[in-house]
Amino acid sequence: xxxxxxxxxxxxxxxxxxxxxxxxxxxxxxxxxxxxxxxxxxxxxxxxxxxxxxxxxxxxxxxxxxxxxxxxxxxxxxxxxxxxxxxxxxxxxxxxxxxxxxxxxxxxxxxxxxxxxxxxxxxxxxxxxxxxxxxxxxxxxxxxxxxxxxxxxxxxxxxxxxxxxxxxxxxxxxx
Amino acid sequence: xxxxxxxxxxxxxxxxxxxxxxxxxxxxxxxxxxxxxxxxxxxxxxxxxxxxxxxxxxxxxxxxxxxxxxxxxxxxxxxxxxxxxxxxxxxxxxxxxxxxxxxxxxxxxxxxxxxxxxxxxxxxxxxxxxxxxxxxxxxxxxxxxxxxxxxxxxxxxxxxxxxxxxxxxxxxxxxxxxxxxxxxxxxxxxxxxxxxxxxxxxxxxxxxxxxxxxxxxxxxxxxxxxxxxxxxxxxxxxxxxxxxxxxxxxxxxxxxxxxxxxxxxxxxxxxxxxxxxxxxxxxxxxxxxxxxxxxxxxxxxxxxxxxxxxxxxxxxxxxxxxxxxxxxxxxxxxxxxxxxxxxxxxxxxxxxxxxxxxxxxxxxxxxxxxxxxxxxxxxxxxxxxxxxxxxxxxxxxxxxxxxxxxxxxxxxxxxxxxxxxxxxxxxxxxxxxxxxxxxxxxxxxxxxxxxxxxxxxxxxxxxxxxxxxxxxxxxxxxxxxxxxxxxxxxxxxxxxxxxxxx
Numbered sequence: 001x002x003x004x005x006x007x008x009x010x011x012x013x014x015x016x017x018x019x020x021x022x023x024x025x026x027x028x029x030x031x032x033x034x035x036x037x038x039x040x041x042x043x044x045x046x047x048x049x050x051x052x053x054x055x056x057x058x059x060x061x062x063x064x065x066x067x068x069x070x071x072x073x074x075x076x077x078x079x080x081x082x083x084x085x086x087x088x089x090x091x092x093x094x095x096x097x098x099x100x101x102x103x104x105x106x107x108x109x110x111x112x113x114x115x116x117x118x119x120x121x122x123x124x125x126x127x128x129x130x131x132x133x134x135x136x137x138x139x140x141x142x143x144x145x146x147x148x149x150x151x152x153x154x155x156x157x158x159x160x161x162x163x164x165x166x167x168x169x170x171x172x173x174x175x
Numbered sequence: 176x177x178x179x180x181x182x183x184x185x186x187x188x189x190x191x192x193x194x195x196x197x198x199x200x201x202x203x204x205x206x207x208x209x210x211x212x213x214x215x216x217x218x219x220x221x222x223x224x225x226x227x228x229x230x231x232x233x234x235x236x237x238x239x240x241x242x243x244x245x246x247x248x249x250x251x252x253x254x255x256x257x258x259x260x261x262x263x264x265x266x267x268x269x270x271x272x273x274x275x276x277x278x279x280x281x282x283x284x285x286x287x288x289x290x291x292x293x294x295x296x297x298x299x300x301x302x303x304x305x306x307x308x309x310x311x312x313x314x315x316x317x318x319x320x321x322x323x324x325x326x327x328x329x330x331x332x333x334x335x336x337x338x339x340x341x342x343x344x345x346x347x348x349x350x351x352x353x354x355x356x357x358x359x360x361x362x363x364x365x366x367x368x369x370x371x372x373x374x375x376x377x378x379x380x381x382x383x384x385x386x387x388x389x390x391x392x393x394x395x396x397x398x399x400x401x402x403x404x405x406x407x408x409x410x411x412x413x414x415x416x417x418x419x420x421x422x423x424x425x426x427x428x429x430x431x432x433x434x435x436x437x438x439x440x441x442x443x444x445x446x447x448x449x450x451x452x453x454x455x456x457x458x459x460x461x462x463x464x465x466x467x468x469x470x471x472x473x474x475x476x477x478x479x480x481x482x483x484x485x486x487x488x489x490x491x492x493x494x495x496x497x498x499x500x501x502x503x504x505x506x507x508x509x510x511x512x513x514x515x516x517x518x519x520x521x522x523x524x525x526x527x528x529x530x531x532x533x534x535x536x537x538x539x540x541x542x543x544x545x546x547x548x549x550x551x552x553x554x555x556x557x558x559x560x561x562x563x564x565x566x567x568x569x570x571x572x573x574x575x576x577x578x579x580x581x582x583x584x585x586x587x588x589x590x591x592x593x594x595x596x597x598x599x600x601x602x603x604x605x606x607x608x609x610x611x612x613x614x615x616x617x618x619x620x621x622x623x624x625x626x627x628x629x630x631x632x633x634x635x636x637x638x639x640x641x642x643x644x645x646x647x648x649x650x651x652x653x654x655x656x657x658x659x660x661x662x663x664x665x666x667x668x669x670x671x672x673x674x675x676x677x
Contacts, residue, residue: 043633122635167274168617
């Protein structure tokens, strides 16, 4: 009994040390740039870029197989930030950006089919079957995944209205 | 930059500017009391912090002083009915804010009776516990009346907690044109001193310094006479210089203590309250009156009869101007509409903006009073460096902000900028320096909000993944259980079948 316990404990400790050493000396270095770009991305993994989530898109952008403009929810601001970090020149004028947008449900059109709430990457749509759905403003990222799925076109992206605490004094012109 | 800092060392004591104060003749005219207008608009946010939450219904009759909206959150202030009447609506009104955006307000139609609701006063405030005074001040919706509108009770409670030694009362009123604090000190010095003593009791401060600029000799004399019997209150003359009324500058001028960047006055044992706030605190404690009116200065080249007017909160600036005699030529020569002083006040798009707790003045400036003209390139004269009361390098910061290098501007101390406008005032090239700094501060705050939002999104996405995984495993477990049940039933049935022949 004691021999079995001791030998197994010893084996566990030894293998643990081996694993620890392997982690330190045989580690495969990830690209820190990919992590950095990934931190800039919206993080909702909505998939509109065509890559598996934001981490995938970040890897593709760093590898050069995707443009910094590939993220629709990130918009111009993200494209500029990513391009600035990577030292790339991007044409931001081609990127349609009407400022931040969030989804809204037209209550008279919603039939409560639940298709939208299933695809929302942040669970921002609430509602039960055959009940009118609604969007939680704080959680919606404006990824538009839900918009095309709605059979009654009740879901539309709307610009976020400017509010007093969020207003920013415009930059002075000229000088 | 090295040269600039040396320059700063030589002229270190020469901060601020000396604008023509233009306080008279408005300051010398007697206070007029404006009658209650037919309709009042009371914004739910008249203070720093969270907006108040309405507790009345549309159509409800309210008495003067009745609670309309209660404070929510640690830093907030309630709103009270300035007169008796009916709640006509809860609607949007243009905010007293340079953006021109609207904010929700409770609309009260006055019934003309001006009938007080229930008031609980106190004959001997010094018998009350400091916390109780703080609670009553909070319930009366008293905020700093100097302009920043920070809830006074929060400051008093913070002072009692931190154990501050000095209460500084700000009567310097350094903004040109404004004279409402001057007028209060001349007319109600005894009541102000009483309010100061109540605030001293609530904050636990040992000594009180009242700072008054030397361009207000009448106010100095009145306050000195009223405070003569109180040994703990010292009325001090400070040189007239803008921005002497800024909290940290006044503390340094009166006590010699410099409040470090990133810290508050309470951290160095000082709190600062305005003279108008002292009066509001006295009314709240002695008479149980909430903050429902204030004295403000109506001034500027376009105003027919400039002066100080006592106005109910929620009165539209248009009504106040009409009461003050209107504008010369129906406002034909009007160049700028301002709420507050000309240096730090807010430009508003039109006059249909309500007077709120922090509105110290309504200014209608004529073209010859309002600085205008296009900006020229910076000639690096460093006038702004000398003028900056905080010791920043405005020219360097604005150059960085112009190129969108906001982080570089922040590294130069942008967060310490008090937006006093001295730099823009002295700039010979008319560069709108303060606007650059306001823009950069807003943009940095927006970035910070975006960062917090991204973090929240990430968390939500992770929670969804977790939920999907949990649901899938639950489904699998349920399926396995059903399968096992089915198998058990089947085997039982088989046993039964097998057992039959026997």
